Amino acid sequence: MSRKDTVVLGVIGADVHAVGNRILEMSLRQAGFKVVNLGVMVSQEEFINAAIESDAAAILVSSLYGHGELDCRGLRDKCRESGIGEILLYVGGNLVVGKRTFAEVERLFRDMGFDRVYPPGTLPEVAIADLKRDLGL
Amino acid sequence: MSLQDRKWEIERFFQERTEVLAAWPSGRGVDLEEALAYHRGLPKEKVAYYKLLKGQAEGRIYLQPRAGVALIDEHIALLRSLEKEGEADFLPTTVDSYTRQNRYSEAARGIKESKAADRSLLNGLPAVNYGVKNCRRIIEATGVPVQVRHGTPDARLLAEITLAAGFTDFEGGGISYNIPYAKDVPLERSLLHWQYVDRLCGFYAEHGIIINREMFGPLTGTLVPPFISHVVGIIEALLAAGQGVKSIAIGYGQGGNLIQDAAALRTLARLGRSYLDRFGYSDVLLTTVFHQWMGGFPQEEPRALGVIAWGAATAALAGANKVIVKTPHEAMGVPSLEANLAGLLCTRQVLRMLAEQRVPETPELAEEESVIEREVREVFDRVLELGEGDLAVGTVRAFEAGVLDIPFAPSRAARGGIMPVRDASGAIRLLDTGNIPLSAEIKDFHRKKIEERGRQEKREPGLRMVIDDIYAISKGRLVGKPR
Numbered sequence: 001m002s003r004k005d006t007v008v009l010g011v012i013g014a015d016v017h018a019v020g021n022r023i024l025e026m027s028l029r030q031a032g033f034k035v036v037n038l039g040v041m042v043s044q045e046e047f048i049n050a051a052i053e054s055d056a057a058a059i060l061v062s063s064l065y066g067h068g069e070l071d072c073r074g075l076r077d078k079c080r081e082s083g084i085g086e087i088l089l090y091v092g093g094n095l096v097v098g099k100r101t102f103a104e105v106e107r108l109f110r111d112m113g114f115d116r117v118y119p120p121g122t123l124p125e126v127a128i129a130d131l132k133r134d135l136g137l
Numbered sequence: 138m139s140l141q142d143r144k145w146e147i148e149r150f151f152q153e154r155t156e157v158l159a160a161w162p163s164g165r166g167v168d169l170e171e172a173l174a175y176h177r178g179l180p181k182e183k184v185a186y187y188k189l190l191k192g193q194a195e196g197r198i199y200l201q202p203r204a205g206v207a208l209i210d211e212h213i214a215l216l217r218s219l220e221k222e223g224e225a226d227f228l229p230t231t232v233d234s235y236t237r238q239n240r241y242s243e244a245a246r247g248i249k250e251s252k253a254a255d256r257s258l259l260n261g262l263p264a265v266n267y268g269v270k271n272c273r274r275i276i277e278a279t280g281v282p283v284q285v286r287h288g289t290p291d292a293r294l295l296a297e298i299t300l301a302a303g304f305t306d307f308e309g310g311g312i313s314y315n316i317p318y319a320k321d322v323p324l325e326r327s328l329l330h331w332q333y334v335d336r337l338c339g340f341y342a343e344h345g346i347i348i349n350r351e352m353f354g355p356l357t358g359t360l361v362p363p364f365i366s367h368v369v370g371i372i373e374a375l376l377a378a379g380q381g382v383k384s385i386a387i388g389y390g391q392g393g394n395l396i397q398d399a400a401a402l403r404t405l406a407r408l409g410r411s412y413l414d415r416f417g418y419s420d421v422l423l424t425t426v427f428h429q430w431m432g433g434f435p436q437e438e439p440r441a442l443g444v445i446a447w448g449a450a451t452a453a454l455a456g457a458n459k460v461i462v463k464t465p466h467e468a469m470g471v472p473s474l475e476a477n478l479a480g481l482l483c484t485r486q487v488l489r490m491l492a493e494q495r496v497p498e499t500p501e502l503a504e505e506e507s508v509i510e511r512e513v514r515e516v517f518d519r520v521l522e523l524g525e526g527d528l529a530v531g532t533v534r535a536f537e538a539g540v541l542d543i544p545f546a547p548s549r550a551a552r553g554g555i556m557p558v559r560d561a562s563g564a565i566r567l568l569d570t571g572n573i574p575l576s577a578e579i580k581d582f583h584r585k586k587i588e589e590r591g592r593q594e595k596r597e598p599g600l601r602m603v604i605d606d607i608y609a610i611s612k613g614r615l616v617g618k619p620r
Contacts, residue, residue: 014234018547040547041320066260066471094470
């Protein structure tokens with residue numbers, strides 16, 4: 001049974017956008033979560049290893065630079081292979097290249113196995129409220 | 138440390154070069170003799186250096202968009218439209234983020250999947266994968282200078298390939314393309330790798346081909362006080378000149394307060410020139426680049442165009458040699474052609490309307506300029522002192538000590554000890570000066586300005602205020618009001 005108050009946070013792939021990552025970390029801590037913040041340029045394997053080591057209840061993936069589609073593909077499968085197939089997966093940011101409707105983007109990432117998908121500019125409060133609901137906190 | 142601010146012997150350069158070109162198969166396609174011959178045959182209007190020289194003499198402000206997609210035919214079509222319909226004076230080739238981290242196999246996968254999906258899955262052109270021949274098609278298909286824009290700590294192979302292809306303008310520097318763009322790259326290493334790039338440009342210059350080198354002014358694009366980007370830009374300019382670069386552009390990212398931005402642009406040109414002259418580089422052409430707002434944008438396109446227009450107005454009133462234009466899709470990620478055209482046309486309209494006007498010479502402007510000049514001098518002197526006269530060594534030591542620091546940087550090479558915040562009028566100040574060696578008088582100036590805002594908003598300046606500032610423009614204001 002994973003620890004409901006622990007989440008893993010990071011910016012996936014070759015992305016170096018650090019500002020939102022810092023704000024999210026501060027907001028999650030203020031809301032009472034234990035945060036394993038992997039910072040920028042995090043690989044799928046690093047997310048999963050950190051989640052296993054910290055016994056986390058959720059992995060929160062950010063992507064701001066457009067490669068999110070390539071970087072996130074296969075993450076759910078890798079979680080399953082690593083024995084944490086049921087972990088909550090959230091993703092948010094500027095997830096794709098080019099202007100596409102958010103409904104389209106949401107479907108794309110839900111099909112990849114993400115539980116929640118957020119558009120750019122989402123305030124931390126929104127994701128935190130969802131997280132509490134999903135974890136029954 | 139093998140890093141020194143001294144021009145590399147050409148033998149050292151060629152020794153390292155063998156290894157650089159072997160890093161990816163396309164490196165074999167680089168032939169310097171052939172490249173020099175190709176550059177000699179380029180018409181002057183396609184050469185960045187000549188165009189900048191001419192523009193500076195005529196007092197023109199050039200416009201340049203950002204653009205780059207995974208597939209080269211689409212990339213060329215995109216650039217041609219930006220030139221024809223957008224009247225871009227300089228064209229970009231923005232390089233994708235895998236290439237920026239030297240992950241060429243992942244870039245190859247991006248090309249393949251983009252072909253299969255018939256749309257770009259990469260946020261730029263993977264120029265190394267395409268190699269000299271393909272990249273040259275970009276130069277052949279366009280009529281204005283094309284610049285390589287990226288964010289690569291180790292851009293040695295990228296520079297070899299794109300310059301050999303006929304690009305005449307290359308952005309980046311050992312600080313500005315490391316600290317905001319990487320996590321684990323030691324500063325000494327990125328400075329050495331950028332000395333290589335500059336030495337390559339120096340080699341071209343020795344053979345009569347002047348490549349323009351542009352330093353990336355906005356850094357993290359998030360509440361960076363002008364003096365910090367000024368010091369970084371000046372250091373990078375001096376290090377580049379030290380390797381034989383003859384044309385240098387230094388940049389500044391819009392903060393949002395007109396007086397501070399005008400003071401920043403005017404001091405950037407003056408200080409840059411005076412430091413280059415002082416170090417014996419009077420023969421180097423120096424130009425300035427202004428970046429429209431680099432932080433978070435509003436979602437709605439008309440609001441975003443408002444932000445863009447304000448940047449255009451600032452550039453027109455304060456003066457710059459070139460403006461890097463944003464697009465109304467900024468909040469949504471990588472922009473479409475239409476969005477890029479909208480940004481260009483909006484900016485051009487404002488620039489032309491304000492062409493006859495200048496920011497008035499007021500006591501406020503004079504004070505702001507004198508503060509920036511003092512800040513730059515105080516920090517620069519300490520960097521040089523730390524390096525015992527060697528600027529490159531001093532830069533590494535200064536970042537280690539936090540004497541040089543950049544807010545919100547992802548890199549471990551920055552100490553992250555400073556915290557910026559806006560004052561009551563939206564100018565960017567330092568709430569926490571960390572280890573930056575500013576005089577008591579300057580620290581006082583920052584403190585008083587921030588206290589004034591605290592009184593107006595009836596709250597203690599702190600992290601909450603900083604976060605409000607970071608979100609402010611995307612929520613419709615410059616100064617983040619209490620929520």
